[in-house]
Each structure stands twice: as C-alpha cells, then as structure tokens.
Amino acid sequence: MSTLLWLALPYIALTSFLVGHLWRYRHDQFGWTTRSSQMHESRLLRLGSPLFHFGLLAVIGGHVLGLLVPKSWTEFVGITEGMYHLVSVTAGTLAGTATVAGVAILLYRRFTVSAVRKATTRGDKVMYAFLAAAIVTGMFNTVGENLIGGGYDYRSSVSVWFRGLFTFSAQPELMTGTPLSFQVHNVTVLVLLGIWPYTRLVHVFSAPLGYLVRPYVVYRSRDPQRPDANRYARAWGDQHE
Amino acid sequence: MRVMAQLAMVMNLDKCIGCHTCSVTCKQAWTNRGGVEYAWFNNVETRPGQGYPRQYQDQEKWKGGWELNKRGKLTLRTGSRLKRLLNIFANPDMPTVADYYEPWTYDYQNLLSAPPSDTTPTAKPKSSITGEDTKVTWGANWDDDLGGGPAQIGKDPLLGKLSEQVKLEFEQTFMFYLPRICEHCLNPSCAASCPSGAIYKRAEDGIVLVDQDKCRGWRQCVTGCPYKKIYFNHKTGKAEKCTFCYPRVEVGIPTVCSETCVGRLRYIGVLLYDADKVAEAASVKDDKDLYPAQLDVFLNPHDPRVVAEAERAGISGEWIEAAQNSPVYRLIVDYQLALPLHPEYRTMPMVWYVPPLSPVVDVLSETGHDGESVGNLFGAIDALRIPVEYLAELFTAGDVGPVRASLQRLAAMRAHMRKVNLGEELDDSIAESVRLAPGEIESMYRLLAIAKYEDRYVIPGGAGSEAHKLEALTTGCSLDGDGGPGMTAFDVMAEKFQLTDTNGAAPTDKTKRINLLDWDGVRTDGLFPGNGSSGNGATGNGAAGTAHEPEAIA
Numbered sequence: 001m002s003t004l005l006w007l008a009l010p011y012i013a014l015t016s017f018l019v020g021h022l023w024r025y026r027h028d029q030f031g032w033t034t035r036s037s038q039m040h041e042s043r044l045l046r047l048g049s050p051l052f053h054f055g056l057l058a059v060i061g062g063h064v065l066g067l068l069v070p071k072s073w074t075e076f077v078g079i080t081e082g083m084y085h086l087v088s089v090t091a092g093t094l095a096g097t098a099t100v101a102g103v104a105i106l107l108y109r110r111f112t113v114s115a116v117r118k119a120t121t122r123g124d125k126v127m128y129a130f131l132a133a134a135i136v137t138g139m140f141n142t143v144g145e146n147l148i149g150g151g152y153d154y155r156s157s158v159s160v161w162f163r164g165l166f167t168f169s170a171q172p173e174l175m176t177g178t179p180l181s182f183q184v185h186n187v188t189v190l191v192l193l194g195i196w197p198y199t200r201l202v203h204v205f206s207a208p209l210g211y212l213v214r215p216y217v218v219y220r221s222r223d224p225q226r227p228d229a230n231r232y233a234r235a236w237g238d239q240h241e
Numbered sequence: 242m243r244v245m246a247q248l249a250m251v252m253n254l255d256k257c258i259g260c261h262t263c264s265v266t267c268k269q270a271w272t273n274r275g276g277v278e279y280a281w282f283n284n285v286e287t288r289p290g291q292g293y294p295r296q297y298q299d300q301e302k303w304k305g306g307w308e309l310n311k312r313g314k315l316t317l318r319t320g321s322r323l324k325r326l327l328n329i330f331a332n333p334d335m336p337t338v339a340d341y342y343e344p345w346t347y348d349y350q351n352l353l354s355a356p357p358s359d360t361t362p363t364a365k366p367k368s369s370i371t372g373e374d375t376k377v378t379w380g381a382n383w384d385d386d387l388g389g390g391p392a393q394i395g396k397d398p399l400l401g402k403l404s405e406q407v408k409l410e411f412e413q414t415f416m417f418y419l420p421r422i423c424e425h426c427l428n429p430s431c432a433a434s435c436p437s438g439a440i441y442k443r444a445e446d447g448i449v450l451v452d453q454d455k456c457r458g459w460r461q462c463v464t465g466c467p468y469k470k471i472y473f474n475h476k477t478g479k480a481e482k483c484t485f486c487y488p489r490v491e492v493g494i495p496t497v498c499s500e501t502c503v504g505r506l507r508y509i510g511v512l513l514y515d516a517d518k519v520a521e522a523a524s525v526k527d528d529k530d531l532y533p534a535q536l537d538v539f540l541n542p543h544d545p546r547v548v549a550e551a552e553r554a555g556i557s558g559e560w561i562e563a564a565q566n567s568p569v570y571r572l573i574v575d576y577q578l579a580l581p582l583h584p585e586y587r588t589m590p591m592v593w594y595v596p597p598l599s600p601v602v603d604v605l606s607e608t609g610h611d612g613e614s615v616g617n618l619f620g621a622i623d624a625l626r627i628p629v630e631y632l633a634e635l636f637t638a639g640d641v642g643p644v645r646a647s648l649q650r651l652a653a654m655r656a657h658m659r660k661v662n663l664g665e666e667l668d669d670s671i672a673e674s675v676r677l678a679p680g681e682i683e684s685m686y687r688l689l690a691i692a693k694y695e696d697r698y699v700i701p702g703g704a705g706s707e708a709h710k711l712e713a714l715t716t717g718c719s720l721d722g723d724g725g726p727g728m729t730a731f732d733v734m735a736e737k738f739q740l741t742d743t744n745g746a747a748p749t750d751k752t753k754r755i756n757l758l759d760w761d762g763v764r765t766d767g768l769f770p771g772n773g774s775s776g777n778g779a780t781g782n783g784a785a786g787t788a789h790e791p792e793a794i795a
Contacts, residue, residue, distance in 0.1 A: 029454035035478035036458050038331065039338050040370070046331040053330040114371045115338070119475060200478075206457040208329075208436030212322050216433035220441040222491075 006172035013194035020197030034203040040115035052102025058095035067162045071155045092142040127199040130192040137185035243516040244551040247447030251572045251579045254597040256506035259418035263498035270497045276476025278344035278369040282483035283498045285420045289397040290384040294341040297469040299398040304334040305467030306586030315524045334464045342379040344369040399634040415600030415628045423470040423483035424590035428523045434465030448485045467586040493702030510567030510699045513540040523587045528638035531584035563701040580636035596632045598651040615656035650675045
C-alpha cells in the first residue's frame with residue numbers, strides 16, 4: 001500500500017503532469033486559456049480572485065522553501081527549527097487564510113451566479129473538488145497540526161521523501177509514519193497534479209512575464225503557408241469526430 | 242521613412258439610414274455562434290445616444306486607449322505594464338455582459354406546444370447565456386432613433402462635454418447614425434495591452450487580428466480598446482474582434498459590411514503611411530493636434546520619393562497603384578472631408594467618417610429655408626452650434642474647425658451641383674469659398690454621389706481586378722455566375738477561408754445553415770429552414786469551394 005501511494009502514484013502523477021502538458025501544448029493551443037468568467041460577474045470575482053491567486057502564489061513559494069530546501073541548509077545558515085517553525089506557520093497561516101477565503105468566495109460565486117454555474121464544465125467540477133480538498137487539507141496541516149497542535153517536523157519526513165522522488169531514491173517508508181492529514185493532503189495534491197494538464201489550470205504556465213519586455217505593438221506577416229484545415233476542427237468540434 | 246500600407250475605410254454618414262444591414266450580415270458571417278451572442282463586430286448606434294456597450298466613450302470609467310504620462314510619454318490609460326500584470330487576476334475596468342446587453346431569444350416552441358387554453362400562448366424571452374427566463378431591458382441599439390427619450394439619451398458621455406444650453410436643445414435639432422467596426426488603428430492599444438502578444442497588426446495590410454492559438458484569455462484587451470471593439474468569447478475563453486473580413490479583402494473583395502451596405506456609403510482603399518512617425522504623432526501634447534498629426538503620418542502615393550521608398554520596403558506595384566487610386570486617400574487627404582473617430586484616444590484609428598450635413602439641411606428645410614442655398618447652409622453650419630460642437634467631440638477632440646470646414650465643402654458641393662443640374666449660371670465663388678476648383682468639386686461629387694463598386698472599393702489582391710464584376714451576382718441573373726469571370730474571387734476566397742458552420746460553431750440544429758462569408762449571392766440552399774437540400778453544411782470538410790460547381794448546386 002505504501003509503495004502504491006508513495007512510489008507509484010507520485011510517478012504516475014508527475015509523468016501525467018509532464019507528458020500531459022507537452023501533449024496539450026502541442027495539440028490544443030486553442031483550448032489553452034484561463035476561460036475567465038469575468039464577463040458574467042465582476043464584483044465577487046474582483047474580491048475573490050486576487051485573494052485566491054496571490055494567496056496561492058505565496059503558498060506555492062512556501063512549499064518550495066519547505067519541500068525543496070533541505071533542513072541541513074537552513075541550519076547551516078543558523079536558522080533554528082524554532083525560528084523556521086515560527087516563520088513558516090505565520091506566513092503559511094496568512095497565505096493560507098487568503099487562499100481559503102478566496103476559493104470560498106469563488107466557489108460561492110460559481111454556485112450562486114447562474115451564468116457562471118452554466119459555464120462550468122464537468123472537468124471544472126472535478127478539478128475544483130481536488131483543488132478545494134488540497135487547499136482545505138493543507139490549511140488543516142498548517143493551522144491544525146503546526147499552529148494549534150504543537151507542530152510536526154515535516155522537513156525530516158515529507159520533504160526528504162519528496163526530494164527523493166527527483167533523485168530516483170524515494171523512500172516510501174518515510175511517509176507511512178506521518179500524520180494522516182499530511183498523507184491525505186499529499187494524495188489529493190498528487191491527483192491534482194495528475195489531472196492538471198487536462199484542466200484550465202494550464203493557464204498557470206502562460207504567466208505572461210514577457211509582456212514586461214516586449215514592444216507594445218506586435219507586427220506579424222501574413223502566414224504564407226496554407227493553414228491546416230483540421231487544426232480548428234479539433235478544437236471546436238469534439239462532438240463531430 | 243519607413244513606408245507601410247494600410248487598408249482603411251471611410252463611411253459617409255450623410256448616407257447612413259440606420260438600417261442595420263451591415264450589422265446583421267456581419268453577425269451572420271462572424272458572430273452567429275455561442276459565446277459571442279452579445280458581440281456585434283459591426284454595430285450602428287444613433288447619436289446622440291449611449292452607444293454600445295453603454296457609455297463606452299466614458300474613458301474616465303473604462304480607461305481605454307492611451308494617454309500622456311507626466312513626462313509626456315505615451316502610456317496606456319489603464320496603467321503601466323506592471324500594473325496590468327498585477328490586475329491580471331481580476332480586471333477592474335472590464336465591462337460585463339450586462340454593459341453590452343444580456344442576449345436573448347424567445348421560447349417559440351411554447352407557441353406550438355402549449356395545451357389548449359383560454360389565453361393566447363406567449364413566447365417568453367429566455368437568456369441566451371443561462372437559458373433561464375429573462376427580462377429584456379437593453380440591447381445593442383436600444384436607444385435607436387433617440388428611443389427612450391432624454392432619460393436615456395442624456396447619458397451620452399459626449400453630451401456631458403457640451404454646454405448646458407446646447408444640451409437642452411439637442412433633441413429638436415439633430416440625430417444621425419454612426420456605424421462602427423474595429424478601427425484597425427496604427428497605434429492599437431488593444432495589442433499593446435495584450436499580455437500574451439496574441440493581438441498583432443499585419444505588416445502587409447495593417448489589419449489587427451487576434452491569434453486564437455496564442456490568446457490565453459487575460460482579457461486586458463477588452464479594457465485597452467477605447468472603442469470596445471474587442472469581445473471576449475465566454476465559451477472559448479478567447480478574445481475576438483472584427484477581422485476586416487480578411488479572407489475577402491485578401492482576394493480583393495470588400496468586407497461583408499461594405500458589400501451589403503444599402504446606402505453604399507462605405508469606401509475601402511489603401512493608405513501609405515510612415516511607420517516611423519506614428520509614435521511621435523500619437524504623442525503630440527494637445528488633443529486637438531492629433532487629427533492634423535495623423536494626416537501628417539499619411540504619405541502622398543503620387544510622390545516619386547514615396548513610391549521609391551515603398552518599393553524599397555517591399556510593397557508591390559499593385560499595392561502602390563491601389564494607393565494612388567485610393568478613394569480613402571482622396572476623402573481623407575485631398576478633400577479633407579473624412580475625419581477620424583475620437584483621435585483623442587491616441588490610437589490613430591483608420592476607419593474615418595464624412596460628417597453628416599443632412600441634419601443641418603433638415604433644420605433649414607423644416608424652418609422654410611432653402612436647404613441647398615450656399616448662403617443659408619454656411620450660415621446654418623455656424624448658427625447651429627449643436628451639430629458642429631457635438632460632431633467635433635466625436636471626430637476632432639472638440640476642435641470645431643475641421644468639422645466646419647468639412648461641412649462647408651459638402652454644402653458648397655450641394656449648392657454648386659444644384660446649379661449644374663438646373664442649368665443655372667455657375668458661380669465659381671462657391672468653390673473658391675471652400676478652397677476648391679469647380680472641377681474638383683465635381684469630381685468630389687462623383688466620388689460621393691455616384692461612385693461605382695470599383696471606385697468605392699480599390700482593394701489590391703489576387704483576384705482584385707475582377708472583384709467589381711461580383712456585384713452583379715448579388716442582384717443579377719444566376720446564369721452569369723458559374724464559370725464566369727466573376728466567380729474567380731469567390732472561388733479563391735472559399736478555398737482560403739476555413740471557418741464554416743460545419744466545424745461545430747453552429748448550433749446543433751442549424752448545421753446546414755449557410756455562411757454569408759462564402760455565399761456566392763446565387764444559391765438558396767441553406768438560406769431557408771427545412772428545405773432538406775444540402776447547404777455548405779453538407780460538404781463536411783469545411784471547404785465550401787466545391788459548392789460553386791454546377792453539380793453541387795443541382
């Protein structure tokens with residue numbers, strides 16, 4: 001069981017994540033979009049969306065620090081476990097609260113605003129379920145385990161296991177002793193990563209940072225080649241194939 | 242000097258009767274799909290009026306276009322690039338569907354399927370977006386012909402800029418129609434605000450397009466465009482806009498809106514301009530200098546130095562010749578009749594307008610004056626401050642000079658041509674008073690009043706020289722069509738153009754519907770529901786070219 005969850009699942013999920021993105025980027029440029037619903041409703045979105053997105057960016061930053069930077073490195077530069085814990089719990093709680101509040105507003109909006117509800121696809125619903133579960137369990141880990149529950153040193157177990165995945169020396173047994181809430185969080189996030197490339201979450205990888213440096217107006221020449229007649233047929237009409 | 246070519250349009254507002262044919266045929270060709278139900282790439286609005294979307298000209302609110310920052314540098318009114326990116330998760334200045342209007346249809350089925358009852362069954366309005374019952378409270382031309390009265394018309398953002406006395410009188414004095422498409426600007430703020438770089442200006446003809454593969458749905462362009470001519474497709478999550486019917490103009494035939502214009506008021510032609518001067522012209526300090534600055538950007542296609550530079554820049558002889566014969570150049574530069582729409586947005590728009598003299602003539606006639614006497618007209622243009630000042634807000638950032646000059650030339654043309662037609666003794670002072678020679682007035686009259694298809698549309702392209710023969714197709718005998726020389730342009734276009742209703746863009750129950758973009762003006766298949774014959778929907782692979790062959794019609 002632990003091999004399946006902590007060795008097979010991560011590799012399946014990460015492979016799907018990588019290959020799925022490559023496949024979709026090559027074959028579905030037309031479907032690669034945020035599919036924003038701001039056309040339908042703006043007031044709640046302007047409240048919830050920045051909270052969610054900026055909160056999540058901070059959360060992801062925290063994960064990079066906690067998972068990818070080994071404990072020995074931070075100790076080498078003189079950061080004690082106590083200091084690390086204080087900073088990570090404070091920042092994590094703040095960022096997590098913003099994210100949870102944001103996603104709550106956005107989900108409320110999605111359910112109550114008729115036009116937004118109608119614009120929600122089945123894929124969106126599956127994605128929202130795992131995204132919300134990942135956020136809620138993650139928030140529980142930060143607040144329930146680390147803030148109120150006295151703290152769990154995931155950097156000695158979860159982080160080591162996670163880094164092991166990338167050096168092909170993963171130790172699934174490291175995960176078996178971790179608190180249940182951490183295990184649940186890890187599984188939901190792995191599934192979310194697995195389905196990521198087939199959802200609108202792909203827009204994350206289109207973060208348009210190039211906008212800051214490119215010229216304002218883009219000129220392009222007429223494409224001398226005949227456009228591929230089937231290219232849009234695929235994107236527009238799945239039901240016709 | 243860096244010469245570039247641009248396809249530009251001029252509309253003669255004196256001739257617009259507000260019939261909306263351009264809007265309807267454009268919609269049939271381009272936005273008759275889910276996700277863009279609310280979108281009209283071409284719309285006609287009554288002025289004064291709120292426009293579409295409502296009050297789009299209020300840039301304090303919508304933040305469209307460019308402005309000069311404190312250092313005098315051109316920046317997007319909506320903010321710096323960094324600010325744009327920080328607002329990417331929720332655009333604070335974006336109109337919602339409600340600002341355009343909630344698109345709707347009617348529950349016609351109920352008329353047929355309602356059980357017997359004492360009352361007549363009704364077809365309830367249903368939202369095209371949610372499918373739920375809706376109240377019809379606004380539309381793309383809700384205030385047509387000043388509908389709604391002062392309560393609605395008073396919300397026209399331009400009226401706010403006029404003096405109080407002028408505002409009170411406007412209703413009795415004038416009204417005209419303003420058809421609008423994308424301006425295909427020289428300095429497009431939509432393209433400048435696109436984070437993905439998906440909106441581009443075509444180097445060959447200046448048409449501004451959205452790359453549907455590169456657009457990621459950040460929707461900054463909707464705010465960036467001050468004319469609100471970028472529409473967000475809420476189904477595909479991509480921005481869409483007027484394409485200047487590029488599949489048609491590429492082969493030398495005019496846009497659908499021009500082709501179907503009942504009043505024949507649209508002109509399409511090539512303008513050569515100096516791309517190196519655009520940024521400087523868009524940055525002039527005083528808003529009122531923007532119109533003359535843009536005129537300075539245009540190059541004289543008859544100047545041998547310009548021709549040499551154009552050839553050096555790789556512009557073909559056919560395009561240079563088209564620029565020399567351009568009706569648009571004559572209206573904009575030679576006669577200075579046509580004026581840009583809202584030059585103060587600093588986007589350097591390329592769809593220009595001949596301001597309407599008719600409201601002035603109407604007032605004169607209604608008050609018992611001779612509406613075609615040059616003295617009366619000149620007096621009225623000056624006395625009726627309202628049209629001139631309002632038109633100036635629309636076309637010259639409030640500078641009444643160019644509007645008055647344009648109207649005076651139109652008035653002089655009327656007076657001069659009446660003398661010609663009635664065989665009266667010609668009065669050369671009429672022409673001189675507007676700094677034209679009598680011969681110039683007469684050729685201006687020919688261009689405005691009787692220009693034929695090939696004079697109104699001078700579009701270079703593969704089959705362009707044949708394009709004027711197509712006009713006969715829409716009104717002429719079907720025997721002229723097949724295999725005839727006029728078919729060439731359509732055949733080429735049909736082969737080039739890929740988007741037809743077979744690719745899932747049409748509602749499922751209308752897959753056999755015809756697409757007006759490649760309609761040859763002859764076939765009736767697919768135009769009417771339920772005739773069972775094969776429209777272009779039946780050709781299946783999207784290439785409608787085969788439909789022009791005789792066997793496909795039979």
